[in-house]
Amino acid sequence: MAKKEGFGVSPITNTIYYGTQDTEKHMWIGQKIDVTDDVIAAVYAWFMGNMEDSEGKKEEYQISYPSTEFELVMRRKKTENI
Numbered sequence: 001m002a003k004k005e006g007f008g009v010s011p012i013t014n015t016i017y018y019g020t021q022d023t024e025k026h027m028w029i030g031q032k033i034d035v036t037d038d039v040i041a042a043v044y045a046w047f048m049g050n051m052e053d054s055e056g057k058k059e060e061y062q063i064s065y066p067s068t069e070f071e072l073v074m075r076r077k078k079t080e081n082i
Contacts, residue, residue, distance in 0.1 A: 001022050001024060001025075001029075002022065002023040002024050003020055003021070003022060003023070003029065004020070004021050004023050005018075005019070005020050005021075006018070006021065007035070007039070008021055008028070015034055015036050016034070016035055016036040016039045016040075017032040017033060017034060017035065018032065018033050018035045019031055019032030019033060020032075047061060047072075047074040048074070050074075051074060051076070057076075058076075059075065059076050060073060060074065060075045060076070061073070061074050062074075
């Protein structure tokens, strides 16, 4: 049995877990911890850190993951002046 400690997403609950996985059987073994909120908060903070660069504030920042047809985009909200 090959074991790997790390993150994974439950296809049933869409919950992000951290724990140990059996990489051959593609299943969790032992204890797993729900880290969904922490992971989303960390990624959000990471995106926020990339919204500013040496030229100032960016209006948008995007990344794509290899071998997928999707991209993640953070965009500044448009504010209306009253």
